[in-house]
Amino acid sequence: MPKINLATVPVKTGSIYPAPYAEMMVGRSSLRLGDAGGLTQFGVNLVTLEPGAVASLRHWHLKEDEFAIVLEGDLILVEDEGETPMRPGDCAAWKAGVANGHRFVNRSDHPARFLVVGSKDPEEVASYSDVDMKIHMNRGKPRFTYRDDTDWAGSR
Amino acid sequence: MPKINLATVPVKTGSIYPAPYAEMMVGRSSLRLGDAGGLTQFGVNLVTLEPGAVASLRHWHLKEDEFAIVLEGDLILVEDEGETPMRPGDCAAWKAGVANGHRFVNRSDHPARFLVVGSKDPEEVASYSDVDMKIHMNRGKPRFTYRDDTDWAGSR
Numbered sequence: 001m002p003k004i005n006l007a008t009v010p011v012k013t014g015s016i017y018p019a020p021y022a023e024m025m026v027g028r029s030s031l032r033l034g035d036a037g038g039l040t041q042f043g044v045n046l047v048t049l050e051p052g053a054v055a056s057l058r059h060w061h062l063k064e065d066e067f068a069i070v071l072e073g074d075l076i077l078v079e080d081e082g083e084t085p086m087r088p089g090d091c092a093a094w095k096a097g098v099a100n101g102h103r104f105v106n107r108s109d110h111p112a113r114f115l116v117v118g119s120k121d122p123e124e125v126a127s128y129s130d131v132d133m134k135i136h137m138n139r140g141k142p143r144f145t146y147r148d149d150t151d152w153a154g155s156r
Numbered sequence: 157m158p159k160i161n162l163a164t165v166p167v168k169t170g171s172i173y174p175a176p177y178a179e180m181m182v183g184r185s186s187l188r189l190g191d192a193g194g195l196t197q198f199g200v201n202l203v204t205l206e207p208g209a210v211a212s213l214r215h216w217h218l219k220e221d222e223f224a225i226v227l228e229g230d231l232i233l234v235e236d237e238g239e240t241p242m243r244p245g246d247c248a249a250w251k252a253g254v255a256n257g258h259r260f261v262n263r264s265d266h267p268a269r270f271l272v273v274g275s276k277d278p279e280e281v282a283s284y285s286d287v288d289m290k291i292h293m294n295r296g297k298p299r300f301t302y303r304d305d306t307d308w309a310g311s312r
Contacts, residue, residue, distance in 0.1 A: 002248040002258065003233060003240050034223060037249020041221040041275040042198050044249075065197040067190060069271060071227075071245070077159060084159050089227070092158040093193020093200075102158065115225060117273050119197040 002037065006046075009036045016142050017057065018152055021131065027053030027106075033115075043118045049075070049106035055114075058101035058129040064119040066094040068104070073112025075104045080129070086114075101129025132156060158193065162202075165192045172298050173213065174308055177287065183209030183262075189271075199274045205231070205262035211270075214257035214285040220275040222250040224260070229268025231260045236285065242270075257285025288312060 012032060015025040027050035034044035047055055058078060069091045077084040077092060079102045086092070086104070094102060096119070106112045124137040133152065136143045144152035168188060171181040183206035190200035203211055214234060225247045233240040233248060235258045242248070242260070250258060252275070262268045280293040289308065292299045300308035 001235065001237055001240060002250050002256065003242065004247045004249060006245075006247065033247050034221075034249065037223065037247070038251045039221040039223060039249050041252065042223075042273065044223050044247075044273065046247075065190075065195040067193065067195060067198075067200050067273075069227075071225075079157065081157055084157060086159065089162075091160045091162065091189050091193070091200075091202075093160060093190065093195050094158050095194045096197065100158065115271075117198065117200065117223075 004033055004037050006031060006033075009033065018144055018154075020155060021057055021133075024054065025056070027051075028055055034117075040120070042120055043116075045116050046071075046113065047104075047116060048111055048113050049073075049104065050111055051106055051109050053106050055104040057131055057133075058103045059126045060094065060099050060101050060129070061096055061118070062125040062127070063096050063121040064124050065096050066116065066118045068092050068114050068116040071113045071115055073106065073110055074108040075112045075114065076107055078103050078105060099127070101127070160189055160193050162187060162189075165189065174300055174310075176311060177213060177289075180210065181212070183207075184211055190273075196276070198276055199272075201272050202227075202269065203260075203272060204267055204269050205229075205260065206267055207262055207265050209262050211260040213287055213289075214259045215282045216250065216255050216257050216285070217252055217274070218281040218283070219252050219277040220280050221252050222272065222274045224248050224270050224272040227269045227271055229262065229266055230264040231268045231270065232263055234259050234261060255283070257283070 009031040013029045015022040031046040070086045075086045165187040169185045171178040187202040226242045231242045
């Protein structure tokens with residue numbers, strides 16, 4: 001039965017970001033629904049943001065398309081051009097390779113939730129717009145560098 | 157601004173199914189949100205089913221992963237093993253190549269809506285569980301056959 005039992009999907013917290021960015025992700029949790037359903041061709045994550053939480057650093061993907069729909073609460077989408085309020089049913093899409101760093105933040109006083117879908121490229125690079133950092137994903141294994149591709153050795 | 161303006165996305169009705177199946181899809185409409193957002197690596201469709209409508213013939217995909225989340229109303233997920241009621245927030249996933257034909261039907265007295273995501277394989281085949289028919293998609297161009305891969309020439 002392909003219906004996913006959400007109650008049995010592990011709640012993922014924490015962050016793979018290096019310090020000091022990992023601790024900025026407090027209040028974010030997610031369910032990896034695509035993985036839970038046995039899918040391998042794209043990822044589907046159900047993300048919950050507590051009041052004050054952010055979903056990520058502002059980032060853009062080199063090779064992977066990304067799509068999100070707000071399911072619950074009030075979120076702010078932050079991008080290069082500014083901020084856009086997003087309510088349940090609102091959708092956004094980011095084409096791979098477009099250098100428009102984006103993230104969701106929850107500035108409301110109640111939890112918010114969105115569903116995000118992303119392709120799975122075996123060799124992906126994401127760049128962070130507000131920080132001198134990139135992530136190189138090689139078949140699921142992350143490596144952080146500065147923007148000049150030298151190995152990450154702390155915030156600079 | 158990657159927020160998608162849903163009011164400007166064309167409402168798609170009708171069906172590419174041959175007769176007599178196309179007319180069975182009356183009451184179904186969809187917005188191709190992935191296309192609207194410029195995405196090419198996976199499809200995202202927001203499907204509305206009026207009372208009594210069905211989303212598709214019962215089918216399974218050979219190469220493409222598929223994921224759905226119910227956003228509004230009450231739906232029934234019909235599969236090989238039987239029927240599962242699906243409410244807003246309920247999710248389902250179908251791994252490519254698993255021969256479990258599925259579809260959503262709306263047996264309630266109010267409209268229902270779900271979001272469905274699917275990979276885009278350049279050469280996809282989907283098989284219909286309750287009908288002697290297959291669809292071969294070649295870079296977006298559909299060709300219907302019987303299950304034995306001979307060209308479709310009407311219901312048999």
